[in-house]
Amino acid sequence: MAGGKKNYQNTILDIAEALKLSPATISRALNNHPYVKEQTRTDVMEMATKLGYRRNHMASGLRSNKTRTIGLIIPRVSMFFHAEVITTIQNDLHKHGYNLIICQSNDSVNMEQELTETLYASRVDALIAACTLQTVDFSHFDKFVDHGTPVIFYDRVPVGDYKATFIKGSDFQGAYLATNHLIAAGCKRIAHVSGPLTSNLYQDRAAGFLKAMEEHHLSVNPEWVFHQELTHENARIAMQEMFEKDIVPDGIFADNDTTAIAAIEFAKEKGIGVPDALKITGYSNDPRTAIITPSITSIEQFPNLVGTRIVEVLMELLTEEAEGPVYKTEPVIIPVELISRMSTGVNK
Structure with a gap:
C-alpha cells in the first residue's frame, strides 16, 4: 500500500470534543446564531481554524436549498x-x-x-x-x-x-447626446462607428444617432456607418476606408472608447487636426479618455x-x-x- 498522510477532514464533532461543548452549540456558532455568546463564538471560530475545519457549503445548501x-x-x-x-x-x-x-x-x-x-x-x-x-x-x-x-x-x-x-x-439617450454635441460643435458630416445590431446596445445607440441627425436635417452617409466588433484593429480599418475618399467626415461618434482612441491615433498619424478638422466622441468614459492627448469627449455610464x-x-x-x-x-x-x-x- 502506498504511504502518505491520512486523508482526514475535521468535523463539527471534533470541535465539540475539543471545546467540551455540544455539536448543536458548535453548529449554531458557525452559523452566527444570535443566541450564541460572543466568547463562545470566538472560541469556536479559533478552534475551527486551528483544526483546519472547512464548512461543507454544498451540504448546507442542499439542506436549506440556499447556497448564499x-x-x-x-x-x-x-x-x-x-x-x-x-x-x-x-x-x-x-x-x-x-x-x-x-x-x-x-x-x-x-x-x-x-x-x-x-x-x-x-x-x-x-x-x-x-x-x-x-x-x-x-x-x-x-x-x-x-x-x-x-x-x-x-x-x-x-x-x-x-x-x-x-x-x-439609457443607450438611446447617450447616443443622442453625443451626436447632438458634435452637431452643436459645428459638425455636419458625421460618421458612426458602432457595434453589431444583434445587440440591444447598438440598436439603441444607432436609433439615438439617427434621431439627432434627423432632427437637424443632416444626411447620413451609409459609407460612414459601421456595425462591427469594436476593436482597435477594426477601428483603424474603418478610419482608413473613410479617409481615403475625397469627401471625409468632420465628426465621428464612436460607440466605445477603444474606437475613439484608435481614431485619435489615426488622425495624428495622418496629420488630421483634432478637434479643428475632426471632432470625436466615444462611449463609456474609460479612464484612458481623460489622459490621452487630446482628451476625448465620452458618455459616462456610471x-x-x-x-x-x-x-x-x-x-x-x-x-x-x-x-x-x-x-x-x-x-x-x-x-x-x-x-x-x-x-x-x-x-x-
Whole structure:
C-alpha cells in the first residue's frame, strides 16, 4: 500500500470534543446564531481554524436549498465598464452575506451556454448576466427562470420579452447626446462607428444617432456607418476606408472608447487636426479618455451605480416569496451623462 498522510477532514464533532461543548452549540456558532455568546463564538471560530475545519457549503445548501452564492457571467473581465460593475457587485453582495462566482464568456455564445450549465449545477441562488454580442436565443437561461431562480440581465439584455429583470443604461439617450454635441460643435458630416445590431446596445445607440441627425436635417452617409466588433484593429480599418475618399467626415461618434482612441491615433498619424478638422466622441468614459492627448469627449455610464442597483434589486427578488419566475416587469434604466473634453473643442 502506498504511504502518505491520512486523508482526514475535521468535523463539527471534533470541535465539540475539543471545546467540551455540544455539536448543536458548535453548529449554531458557525452559523452566527444570535443566541450564541460572543466568547463562545470566538472560541469556536479559533478552534475551527486551528483544526483546519472547512464548512461543507454544498451540504448546507442542499439542506436549506440556499447556497448564499450568486453567479455572474460577463463578456470580458478586461473591459473597464464590466470590471467596475463586478467590483461593486462583489463588495455589495459581501455586505449581505453572499459570495460571487465570476465567469467570463469571452463573447462566445457556446461558452455562455456552457457557463449557464455550470452555474445551474452549482445551485446558485441567482444569476446575473451581460450577454455576448451575438446572443439572440436566450433559451439556455430558461432553466433558471423555470426553476424560479432570479435572473438579472444588465447592459447587454435580451431584445423583446423575457421573464427576467433588465438593468441597462439609457443607450438611446447617450447616443443622442453625443451626436447632438458634435452637431452643436459645428459638425455636419458625421460618421458612426458602432457595434453589431444583434445587440440591444447598438440598436439603441444607432436609433439615438439617427434621431439627432434627423432632427437637424443632416444626411447620413451609409459609407460612414459601421456595425462591427469594436476593436482597435477594426477601428483603424474603418478610419482608413473613410479617409481615403475625397469627401471625409468632420465628426465621428464612436460607440466605445477603444474606437475613439484608435481614431485619435489615426488622425495624428495622418496629420488630421483634432478637434479643428475632426471632432470625436466615444462611449463609456474609460479612464484612458481623460489622459490621452487630446482628451476625448465620452458618455459616462456610471458602472458603480449599475452594480449598486443590481444588488439592490437582487436582494428584493431574493426576499420575495412567489411561485414561478421572480422578476421586475419594467426595466431599470441607469442615466448617462456627456463628459465634454478637448476632442470636440471643449474641456469642462
